[in-house]
Amino acid sequence: MNRIIMFLKAKSIGLLIGILWATLSCFTPTADPTQAIGVSIQSGEAHQLASYFDKDLELRIDPVGVDFASVQAGQAELIMRSFFRKYPPLRFRTDEQGSTPHLRYATGTYWSGSRSFHINVLMRQATPGQYRIHSIQVNE
Template identity: 30%
Template sequence: MKKILLLAMFGIFSLTAPAQSMQFLRTSQSSVQSNTDQDVFTPIGKYIQSGDYEKLSAWFADNLELNIMGAINNCTRNQARLIIKNFFTNYTPKKFTIIHKSGKAPMKYAVGSLTAGGEKFRVILYVKTTDGVNSIQQLKVERE
């Protein structure tokens, strides 16, 4: 009798374990999905506002077009990082707000307003998604 009771309990526990595993799997998948659905411009905007050129440059494509107040450069990620560092040194960011977003994968863009160094700038970002990875293809900064 004890053996039958023991086998019955073992059977019940072994049937509930896969259900719990499936629930965990569904929860994990939904959290990954919600992370991929996040607005790509939220962290980028945060790094622009804080003047964090290092974290911002991590979003740069290997080669990108950078237009800072009319000075157009097709440059590597490292060159762009130095140019943005110089811009943030000369114009310390105070506030950045996204005022318009559009597009869908693989190409999205946003227009933002940047207050930096006592001046106002318009910032235009083009972000491309390739194999699930977002990268800034073009960044333009112009005085308003």
């Protein structure tokens, strides 16, 4: 009986360490934020998306007439929240993504009702391994 209990404790500790390792690896600065950004867009979560914004970014949203060469992250979050309210997400698909040593980009298609939008996201390296959104463009 004691051997079984010791075996179960060892298995539990191993499982706990595995879960902790997987959780911490999600937050490493080298993790690619592209998937999390896609999830934020898919769910229409402006606040979650804004957590990846650079301090200032380019924001162009043709369907609502937004065209800023530079806007502060807080203002960009409010604008994205307004876009998501006006065009609630039905689904989002990442169409293409790529990177260079200091840049990452992703393009995707966002559907809201019967309308579809093409979204481009450009990220710049802020610190080694950490990328921030520098530009978002939305076109119908």
